[in-house]
Amino acid sequence: MSMDDALALFQRFDVNGNGTLGFDELRELLLIIGVPAADVPRLFGVIDTNSDGNIDFEEFIRWMYAQPVDAKEKMLGSTAVAKQLLREIADSLIAKNIPPEHLFASASVRSDGLLSRDELSRILLAYLPDLSPTVLSEAFHLCDWDHSGWINIEEFVSALRREASGLQELTPSTADVSVTVPAGWRYGMQLPVEYAGHLYHVDVPSGHTIGSTFTTTLKLPG
Numbered sequence: 230m231s232m233d234d235a236l237a238l239f240q241r242f243d244v245n246g247n248g249t250l251g252f253d254e255l256r257e258l259l260l261i262i263g264v265p266a267a268d269v270p271r272l273f274g275v276i277d278t279n280s281d282g283n284i285d286f287e288e289f290i291r292w293m294y295a296q297p298v299d300a301k302e303k304m305l306g307s308t309a310v311a312k313q314l315l316r317e318i319a320d321s322l323i324a325k326n327i328p329p330e331h332l333f334a335s336a337s338v339r340s341d342g343l344l345s346r347d348e349l350s351r352i353l354l355a356y357l358p359d360l361s362p363t364v365l366s367e368a369f370h371l372c373d374w375d376h377s378g379w380i381n382i383e384e385f386v387s388a389l390r391r392e393a394s395g396l397q398e399l400t401p402s403t404a405d406v407s408v409t410v411p412a413g414w415r416y417g418m419q420l421p422v423e424y425a426g427h428l429y430h431v432d433v434p435s436g437h438t439i440g441s442t443f444t445t446t447l448k449l450p451g
């Protein structure tokens with residue numbers, strides 16, 4: 230659940246637009262997620278932590294984040310919950326310093342190296358056991374970028390990277406490297422460049438001859 234999703238939800242139920250949810254406004258939302266009508270007054274009191282009779286956005290957010298996944302799904306929809314799930318998994322990998330490739334490799338039991346729908350579900354359920362079939366299905370769609378019905382490692386890694394809150398900063402996907410043209414190489418040729426244990430091939434730019442230096446941007450592997 231992103232802040233935008235939560236704010237859109239809050240604003241949708243703030244019918245009179247005064248920036249807070251009154252009892253009747255919150256009541257509508259609670260009934261939608263299946264809170265019994267008799268429990269609404271008590272729950273309102275719990276969410277209204279400063280007891281001013283209104284639910285401000287801060288109180289709302291604090292409560293929402295603590296909700297079980299099925300309640301979030303009813304409030305925000307399966308796609309938003311699936312996105313949040315991928316974000317949390319990506320963030321927890323970052324926190325533990327585990328490359329997403331390792332998670333993929335640990336689950337990919339097929340010899341062709343593709344993740345099936347069930348295998349992805351197993352990864353996700355290991356992270357959060359009470360996910361609904363619709364959230365699992367949405368998560369699969371978010372990963373299966375080319376709609377092939379299978380997830381390859383590039384799709385898996387880029388889905389997590391797309392949803393992660395901080396992965397981009399931690400593992401830059403490009404690096405600017407200074408390269409000096411060695412003897413025997415000239416414009417129009419592809420020069421092998423080793424960087425961080427990987428071999429890249431870069432075009433020698435026009436105007437550069439042996440001994441001259443240029444800067445190239447390498448696309449780093451996931």
Ligand SMILES: [Ca+2]
Nearest residue numbers: 243247249251
């Ligand atoms: Ca209101």
Ligand SMILES: [Ca+2]
Nearest residue numbers: 277281283284
């Ligand atoms: Ca309040």
Ligand SMILES: [Ca+2]
Nearest residue numbers: 373377379380
């Ligand atoms: Ca695919």
